[in-house]
Amino acid sequence: MIHSFSKFHPSKLLFLLSLLLCCKTSIGQKTASPVPYGVTPSERLLAWHELEFYGFIHFTINTFTDKEWGYGDESPTLFNPTHFDADQIVLSMKAAGMKAIILTAKHHDGFCLWPTKTTEHNITKSPWKNGKGDVVREISDACRRHGLKFGVYLSPWDRNNEHYATPHYVNTIFQNQLRELLTNYGPVFEVWFDGANGGDGYYGGKREERKIDRITYYNLDELWNVIRPLQPMACIFSDLGPEIRWVGNESGVAGETCWPTYTPKGREDINKPGLGQTRYEEGQFGTRDGKYWIPAECDVSIRPGWFYHESENNRVRSVENLVNLYFKSVGHGASMLLNIPPSRKGTVYPTDSITLAQMGNYLQRLYAVNYATTAKVKASAVRSSDKAFAPENVRDADRYSYWGTPDGVTTGEITLQFSKPTTFDVVRLRENIKLGVRSDDWEVWAQVKGQWQLFGKGTAIGASRLVKGPKVTAEAIKVSITKGKASICISDIGVFNSPELPKENLPVISRDEKGQVHIVGESKNASIVYEKNRNAISATSTPYQAPFLMSESGSVSAAFLNKDGSTSRISTVTFGILPQNWTLYKNQATQTTTDNKQLALDNNPKTVWLVDITSQGTDALILDTQKNQLVKGISYVPDPANGQGNITHYALYGSQNGNDWQLIQEGEFSNIEANPRPQRINIPKDKGQLRYLKLVPKRWVGTGHQVRIADLLLL
Ligand code: FUL
Numbered sequence: 001m002i003h004s005f006s007k008f009h010p011s012k013l014l015f016l017l018s019l020l021l022c023c024k025t026s027i028g029q030k031t032a033s034p035v036p037y038g039v040t041p042s043e044r045l046l047a048w049h050e051l052e053f054y055g056f057i058h059f060t061i062n063t064f065t066d067k068e069w070g071y072g073d074e075s076p077t078l079f080n081p082t083h084f085d086a087d088q089i090v091l092s093m094k095a096a097g098m099k100a101i102i103l104t105a106k107h108h109d110g111f112c113l114w115p116t117k118t119t120e121h122n123i124t125k126s127p128w129k130n131g132k133g134d135v136v137r138e139i140s141d142a143c144r145r146h147g148l149k150f151g152v153y154l155s156p157w158d159r160n161n162e163h164y165a166t167p168h169y170v171n172t173i174f175q176n177q178l179r180e181l182l183t184n185y186g187p188v189f190e191v192w193f194d195g196a197n198g199g200d201g202y203y204g205g206k207r208e209e210r211k212i213d214r215i216t217y218y219n220l221d222e223l224w225n226v227i228r229p230l231q232p233m234a235c236i237f238s239d240l241g242p243e244i245r246w247v248g249n250e251s252g253v254a255g256e257t258c259w260p261t262y263t264p265k266g267r268e269d270i271n272k273p274g275l276g277q278t279r280y281e282e283g284q285f286g287t288r289d290g291k292y293w294i295p296a297e298c299d300v301s302i303r304p305g306w307f308y309h310e311s312e313n314n315r316v317r318s319v320e321n322l323v324n325l326y327f328k329s330v331g332h333g334a335s336m337l338l339n340i341p342p343s344r345k346g347t348v349y350p351t352d353s354i355t356l357a358q359m360g361n362y363l364q365r366l367y368a369v370n371y372a373t374t375a376k377v378k379a380s381a382v383r384s385s386d387k388a389f390a391p392e393n394v395r396d397a398d399r400y401s402y403w404g405t406p407d408g409v410t411t412g413e414i415t416l417q418f419s420k421p422t423t424f425d426v427v428r429l430r431e432n433i434k435l436g437v438r439s440d441d442w443e444v445w446a447q448v449k450g451q452w453q454l455f456g457k458g459t460a461i462g463a464s465r466l467v468k469g470p471k472v473t474a475e476a477i478k479v480s481i482t483k484g485k486a487s488i489c490i491s492d493i494g495v496f497n498s499p500e501l502p503k504e505n506l507p508v509i510s511r512d513e514k515g516q517v518h519i520v521g522e523s524k525n526a527s528i529v530y531e532k533n534r535n536a537i538s539a540t541s542t543p544y545q546a547p548f549l550m551s552e553s554g555s556v557s558a559a560f561l562n563k564d565g566s567t568s569r570i571s572t573v574t575f576g577i578l579p580q581n582w583t584l585y586k587n588q589a590t591q592t593t594t595d596n597k598q599l600a601l602d603n604n605p606k607t608v609w610l611v612d613i614t615s616q617g618t619d620a621l622i623l624d625t626q627k628n629q630l631v632k633g634i635s636y637v638p639d640p641a642n643g644q645g646n647i648t649h650y651a652l653y654g655s656q657n658g659n660d661w662q663l664i665q666e667g668e669f670s671n672i673e674a675n676p677r678p679q680r681i682n683i684p685k686d687k688g689q690l691r692y693l694k695l696v697p698k699r700w701v702g703t704g705h706q707v708r709i710a711d712l713l714l715l
Helices: 010-022 043-049 061-065 086-094 135-145 167-184 220-230 319-332 350-367 391-395
Strands: 053-057 100-106 149-154 190-192 199-201 208-210 235-237 296-301 335-339 376-379 412-431 439-448 451-459 465-484 489-496 508-511 516-520 526-532 554-562 571-575 583-586 609-612 621-630 633-637 647-655 662-668 679-682 689-700 706-709 711-714
Touching: 043 235, 053 086, 053 149, 086 135, 086 350, 100 135, 100 167, 100 190, 135 149, 149 167, 167 220, 296 319, 319 335, 319 350, 319 465, 350 489, 376 391, 391 412, 391 489, 412 439, 451 465, 465 489, 508 571, 516 554, 583 609, 621 711, 633 647, 633 689, 647 706, 662 679, 689 706
Parallel strands: 053 100, 053 335, 100 149, 149 190, 190 235, 296 335
Antiparallel strands: 199 208, 376 412, 412 465, 412 489, 439 451, 439 465, 508 516, 526 554, 554 571, 583 621, 609 706, 621 689, 633 679, 633 711, 647 662, 647 689
């Protein structure tokens, strides 16, 4: 049909106007830029995307109580770092290549790390610097001094505050805490709201459970309005956004395909997201053509826990592990938020800071030379002869200058010809996200000795995509867009050769059924040394020659000792008391279960005992160790692979005869849902002489009728 514009109609005027708008060109540019496709990021999200890799600091009273979640009844006098050094912390993190830091200004226990006027439960009541200290001030100042952006974590859940769950807490106390943080500490790039919300707590001495409606309680529209005028460039994070979403796990990985756009299923109205309400698995992937621009952030800790625990000093992730996570987060278009928990001294522990420096060194060397910058570029189609769309734009350092194809041309290819065969194993792809997420499927090809071979392929590009392929020496590379929703706007193709990564090589420690401890491993010119019940290793540690017996509970640490007296990193394994003829059953000794209960005693977290539970809080898991002995604690190892059924609340009893039971402790396994790491319950000496132990699961993750026990260790 041919349109006739001879007769005036208002819709025609609108059409003309929109045409004019679409055809807007920049100065000197004759061809119109493509119309943005779908939703696009705001200015502050664009700035956020450019950060890619930044750090988290978890530091508070928990650092001193050895906990992951404080109950809220901890005395502020416990907070007393001996050598707090904000520069050391910030510089250790900067050395890794981080561009910003988010600090836990208040965690769930409610203790405020700055001198707030909103609650007495704050740093002025601690002995540190005679109550004159301010961790938020020191860290934010150090960030500015060293050129890093600063962000705040303010836990909505406050287990200390007597007003929690009332309107007064949320409308006055919590909002004022935000106001203080966003007014007094300079520019803030991100405000982090945790999803863990409501539940048991001290609550001013009431010690009860308080439930809140996660969708309505926090008056989120109002809360966002507190943030906006005070910090216009601060992006708001919560499980569902509104600006940055949780990736849905605490392991540091985004989905292989991870869209920055998102329409949370069953919740089309993002203005009412609630805190802590999400379908976790969705966060990894986002939604193609989602209604909102809510990119994913991958939060992960360098240690198993979020807070510092001395017992985890030898469980710091290796640089190899961190780099792998970097490729699975930043490399999938999300950001990497790596947590570094300062120790009780108030500094980053040496193992952590050495690893951070190694990571920084790796990233610096990775990006040192971009082989694309000197390549000859050719594309299958170009929008026009305007420089604005030239294929060469993919080689420059500008994230937004791009190669553009004509409207309707959604597939095509671009070739980069090197002047000589070039070795690489990483290709970086970026779209100009100011124009939306346009392309879907892509392939990267490498031309090796005249033959094109596939280097990598996938779906979604967005702000950044790192393709890690085999090391090849190629004459050229070709990026093919094989499916897309709008004309192509690729802004970056980077070609890099990754440096050698130090491979983690540690002695492997295991114990057999008879209690013999074996330590195996090989390292050139090095021998193995070990220690029992000591985390540190030195040249004077015991040389390992043959397996040794250890039927009691305890830890074994081992490392390679080099000829020059230096040692490798240390590996530490904790063993429980050796289970010898122990029996494990549900409720009564007479009750036989057909399930695989021995899997809970095999010291292998990969094999899991799944127990049917008939009723909450009454079914008991009973362990008979066959003899009275001193038990110092238990370690419950949840299923690391499937959270559903992992125990969150328990009661633990002990007995010498199997009839008279004494309550040892009732409590929670904090944060086990998001971070299923081993949980320890200490048993006081006066209750520790026992033969039987009874664990009553009171609550667990999900609504199923089974609980999961990967391992149960008696310590
Ligand atoms: C979780 C919290 O409950 C953890 O303690 C930690 O702060 C982590 C980053 O988020 O949901």
